[in-house]
Amino acid sequence: MTSESAVCKNHPDSFCYVCGEYVSAAFKKPISEVHKKAYLAYFGFGICDQNKQWVPHFLCKNCHLGLLKWFNDCGGGLNFAKPLIWREPHDHNVDCYFCLTRIDGATGKVEYANVMSVTQPVANRTPVNTQPISYSAPSPVRVKYIETHLILPNELDLLISGLNLSERSAEILVKTFQEWKILAPFPGFHRRKVAQVM
Template identity: 40%
Template sequence: MSSNKRQYKCKNNPNKFCYVCGEYIFVTPPNFTSTLQSAYRLYFYISPENLGESWTPNVLCNTCKTGLTMWMTGAKRYLSFDVPTIWRQPMCHEVDCYFCLTKIKQHGRHKTVEYAHVNSMSKPVPHSLSVKYPVCPKKNIVNRQNQVIMPNEKSELLASRLQERNLLKSQVKVTFYRSRQKYYAQYYIKKNNVCYCNDIYGLFKEFGEPYDPTEWRLFIDSN
């Protein structure tokens, strides 16, 4: 995100408006972090543009932040629009600046907002029933993994990468049953509740070690 200073001062601070929905933010706004930018890109299939410009907000409202964050975790949480706010550089502050022409009125402890209609800013397009909600990338990856025969080790690695990107809930645990003992179990036998090795030579061969029957000691496991 660019840290360029704004070249002019609008009547209303641009960073009091949400980059996604364009609405005025009454509380301290959260920053449009790289994680939220990735969620924005995946949700709307477009990249956030002109961040850091003097005529573009660099923050989100809590509603949009929560919606994108919950959607990325796989929850059935969606925004109320299919197309976000599109920001363009205004031609003139007096007739084409969204931040200058939007009126914020103070009524005692409360504020009301009268939003401007300008060419430099396209407002969000409300969700249409004819348009399907976007599918969370986590669900896409998991569904694909279910359709493809994938070794357990790679499945575990995939899940680990999902956790690194905060695409899995914190309480999710990833495990699979390991059967490394199957190569050695054939050299053991259980009889009358006693388990013992009945093929010491084969076991040593499995270990890749030479077997010398003169070198041995009695070992009893009392567990």
């Protein structure tokens, strides 16, 4: 999508980078360095493509407060284990989240697009993603669904103790799982639980 957001029906900055929800101007917060650090600590990977026009550059009030409260050990957290993942759309009529999301200005009702250019957030209490992805394309498309399981803190503890790993081996295992992005992000887990294991 070379002309990027200039032709989108809804501007990308009208949506939250983390959850993908529509955000009115009064409730959106620009992504800051603190947000980037909190996001990285919470999800295990960083905010990407902020130099691109096809991703939002703001957070909604709930994601802003949830991330910052969690990051500052004041409670908080989010309702999902994985955030919305953005990919560059290639066709405004088929896979552009911003063009295909319908916002009724009179009622405020929002009908979010279910397109291939985004992967929807995964709920905190559901570490296995089995939700099918629907895609309306001009020609038939086959999509392979793969179930993934994120390793929970208690499972990691059982694995490390069951394998009778040394402190150094446990540290290597945890770092490898973090790189593979297979550890379920639970508030406090990345900073406290892993620190205890290491």
